[in-house]
Amino acid sequence: MTSQHSDASFSREAAFDLLRGVSAFTHSPLIKGLAEVVARHPDAEIGVAFNHKQIACKMWARDAVYETIGGEIGTILVLGGWYGVLAGILFDDARFTIGKIVSVDIDETVASVARTLNGAWIDRFNALSEDMYALPYQDHKADLVVNTSCEHIADLRGWLDLLPKGTRVVLQSNDYFSEPTHINCVASLDAFKEQAKLSRLLYGGSLPQKKYTRFMLIGEV
Ligand SMILES: C[S@@+](CC[C@H](N)C(=O)[O-])C[C@H]1O[C@@H](n2cnc3c(N)ncnc32)[C@H](O)[C@@H]1O
Structure with missing residues (x-):
């Protein structure tokens, strides 16, 4: 069976969607901010800092x-x-x-x-x-x-x-x-x-x- 996901990398859009969901679930303004960083600052190494x-x-x-x-x-x-x-x-x-x-x-x-x-x-x-x-x-x-x-x-x-x-x-x-x-x-x-x-x-x-x-x-x- 072949996988639907030929690209192994996790896209920025997928990370944003996931973080928006986690922020809604946790009510954390910080996670909401993290989702915004993923969407608006593609060059930031936020994954290292976080x-x-x-x-x-x-x-x-x-x-x-x-x-x-x-x-x-x-x-x-x-x-x-x-x-x-x-x-x-x-x-x-x-x-x-x-x-x-x-x-x-x-x-x-x-x-x-x-x-x-x-x-x-x-x-x-x-x-x-x-x-x-x-x-x-x-x-x-x-x-x-x-x-x-x-x-x-x-x-x-x-x-x-x-x-x-x-x-x-x-x-x-x-x-x-x-x-x-x-x-x-x-x-x-x-x-x-x-x-x-x-x-x-x-x-x-x-x-x-x-x-x-x-x-x-x-x-x-
Ligand atoms: C890699 S980061 C932080 C590492 C540390 N483990 C942390 O998270 O607190 C180190 C930061 O110090 C900053 N930095 C280095 N020298 C500095 C200076 N003289 N004045 C202000 N910031 C400086 C760098 O630009 C960098 O963003």
């Missing part, structure tokens, strides 16, 4: 933030925010009451995708195409600064020194040294603590994945 490992790391951050500092947060700055997945995960969680999230990334191609993904909260969400080393942090008056891309930036402590003293931060890095875009991995949680040198540590943990371990710190600079 794969189960990336999602596990973002849910880990979300739950640790909730348990460590609670769900009422004014302004959140997400650096290296990519397609805005973490912002969407935080907005989509009813435990949180968030004033505003600003997602910042040096890659100019990602901001429009992040805005589409977070379309349900666009009055409280913005995506900026900026270098995190050149941001006017005093002006942003962030209640929480998140950087889950620490393995991607050359001088972590140099960047932390740009934040106002006492700023609350959530940091993630990993020991995935073999990935070429990871220019600043750490070998262990202790090495990450040593690299960040936070003035106050509220949480430190490790999340083993199949190929690498992700590390997270929550504290104050």
Whole structure:
């Protein structure tokens, strides 16, 4: 018997239909945004940013933030925010009451995708195409600064020194040294603590994945 489906690839239209159905079933504004991204941004590598490992790391951050500092947060700055997945995960969680999230990334191609993904909260969400080393942090008056891309930036402590003293931060890095875009991995949680040198540590943990371990710190600079 021959298959009706000669093309083994899953079409964009089929992915959009499926996600629209999942969004109707789950009532999740984030999944609705994901369907819109699939339809409107054919070049975005949203499947990488939304794969189960990336999602596990973002849910880990979300739950640790909730348990460590609670769900009422004014302004959140997400650096290296990519397609805005973490912002969407935080907005989509009813435990949180968030004033505003600003997602910042040096890659100019990602901001429009992040805005589409977070379309349900666009009055409280913005995506900026900026270098995190050149941001006017005093002006942003962030209640929480998140950087889950620490393995991607050359001088972590140099960047932390740009934040106002006492700023609350959530940091993630990993020991995935073999990935070429990871220019600043750490070998262990202790090495990450040593690299960040936070003035106050509220949480430190490790999340083993199949190929690498992700590390997270929550504290104050
Ligand atoms: C691959 S992504 C995110 C990986 C990480 N696991 C995550 O999901 O949080 C890393 C992002 O950091 C951004 N990035 C790297 N250097 C940056 C800088 N100096 N300022 C702002 N964004 C930067 C890149 O453009 C990229 O979108």
